Amino acid sequence: MHKTELNYGDVYLVPRKTVVDSRKECDTSVQFGPRRFDMPLYASNMKSVVDAETCEYFARHGWFYTMHRFNVDTVAFVAGMQQKGLFASISVGVNDDTIEQLQALKDAGLTPEYITLDIANAWCVKAERMIKLVKQMFPASFLIGGNIATAEAARDLQAWGCDAIKAGIAGGRVCITKNKTGFHRPMISTVQDCAAAVTIPVIADGGIVEHGDVAKALACGATMVMAGSLFAGYDESAGEIVEINGKHYKEYFGSASQFNKGEYKNVEGKKILVEYKGRMGRVLVELKEDLQSSISYAGGKDIAALRQVDMIVVAR
Numbered sequence: 651m652h653k654t655e656l657n658y659g660d661v662y663l664v665p666r667k668t669v670v671d672s673r674k675e676c677d678t679s680v681q682f683g684p685r686r687f688d689m690p691l692y693a694s695n696m697k698s699v700v701d702a703e704t705c706e707y708f709a710r711h712g713w714f715y716t717m718h719r720f721n722v723d724t725v726a727f728v729a730g731m732q733q734k735g736l737f738a739s740i741s742v743g744v745n746d747d748t749i750e751q752l753q754a755l756k757d758a759g760l761t762p763e764y765i766t767l768d769i770a771n772a773w774c775v776k777a778e779r780m781i782k783l784v785k786q787m788f789p790a791s792f793l794i795g796g797n798i799a800t801a802e803a804a805r806d807l808q809a810w811g812c813d814a815i816k817a818g819i820a821g822g823r824v825c826i827t828k829n830k831t832g833f834h835r836p837m838i839s840t841v842q843d844c845a846a847a848v849t850i851p852v853i854a855d856g857g858i859v860e861h862g863d864v865a866k867a868l869a870c871g872a873t874m875v876m877a878g879s880l881f882a883g884y885d886e887s888a889g890e891i892v893e894i895n896g897k898h899y900k901e902y903f904g905s906a907s908q909f910n911k912g913e914y915k916n917v918e919g920k921k922i923l924v925e926y927k928g929r930m931g932r933v934l935v936e937l938k939e940d941l942q943s944s945i946s947y948a949g950g951k952d953i954a955a956l957r958q959v960d961m962i963v964v965a966r
């Protein structure tokens with residue numbers, strides 16, 4: 651028996667009566683862990699998307715961020731952010747180098763406000779061990795575990811101690827996991843299943859193409875949305891600028907790409923060029939305006955309204 655599953659492009663949200671006089675009245679802010687953020691959206695913890703400056707930029711703009719975990723001096727990063735009066739949000743892996751990294755933070759007397767355990771398939775014994783260790787070493791940190799794509803996996807990660815889970819397997823723009831392994835779940839179905847299965851926040855990760863996809867993810871029960879390619883083309887993003895025939899692009903590569911790994915081993919990501927779009931400030935404003943508009947179409951004043959709307963499947 652084959653199940654039909656849905657992606658962002660397969661569905662739309664059904665409008666309700668607008669109750670505000672202006673879209674400006676709609677509140678896009680979200681409580682996520684110990685802090686409140688201006689938007690329920692943040693940039694992927696990938697080396698081609700964020701670096702220390704990008705993280706600082708987002709934090710100063712009231713947005714959540716997570717630093718990537720590749721060749722990062724975690725102690726310097728956490729100390730630097732906290733010395734500037736900003737929150738520290740880091741990523742860790744599942745191997746022994748992560749244990750050393752966590753111990754170094756402890757020895758330095760540092761506690762990051764947010765820790766993301768980042769592995770392609772977090773529904774595994776290695777992630778289970780690391781989630782429990784992180785929780786034991788840093789009980790005060792808000793722990794995000796990912797990625798997973800099923801209700802059963804979501805329930806397990808909650809039981810292991812995660813404070814939030816990140817859902818989305820093989821839906822990203824630079825992902826080749828589905829081609830190389832045959833595994834993938836479309837995002838609408840993934841988010842609906844995972845969000846219905848747990849009481850902790852779910853982050854919808856990957857596959858955002860249109861700004862309206864953010865509202866669709868929230869309508870499915872996501873508390874936060876993570877996106878890579880959406881943020882990869884700007885001055886403030888971490889990727890390099892490339893010029894071809896007088897046109898400018900930015901490099902965007904997967905964390906499991908040969909480029910990021912430095913070797914062709916278990917490669918499940920690729921490198922692409924995305925259009926260079928200049929300063930990031932304008933798109934942050936536009937993303938907020940678009941979400942405010944979504945909330946108004948949902949008939950409410952804040953993002954909770956999006957959970958009340960009906961969703962229709964587009965006939966093909």
Ligand SMILES: NC(=O)C1=CN([C@@H]2O[C@H](COP(=O)(O)OP(=O)(O)OC[C@H]3O[C@@H](n4cnc5c(N)ncnc54)[C@H](OP(=O)(O)O)[C@@H]3O)[C@@H](O)[C@H]2O)C=CC1
Pocket residue numbers: 743744745768769770771776797818819820821822825827856904905906916918
């Ligand atoms: N969201 C998504 O769909 C995906 C995201 N990614 C991203 O790419 C990066 C690379 O991550 P990842 O692939 O986890 O690799 P890592 O290199 O980070 O692997 C971490 C460790 O876990 C082991 N491991 C990884 N995958 C498996 C597996 N399927 N079975 C058993 N052991 C495993 C690895 O051992 P060994 O190498 O020996 O197997 C390694 O020791 C991450 O940042 C991740 O988020 C990658 C693919 C899909």
Ligand SMILES: Nc1nc2c(ncn2[C@@H]2O[C@H](COP(=O)(O)O)[C@@H](O)[C@H]2O)c(=O)[nH]1
Pocket residue numbers: 694695696797818820821822823824825826827828855856857858876877878879880903904905906907918919920
């Ligand atoms: N299968 C892979 N997925 C990857 C890799 N690097 C990152 N990712 C995931 O993609 C999203 C971003 O997706 P986008 O559609 O918004 O661009 C990111 O947050 C990761 O979950 C990879 O090498 N392979």
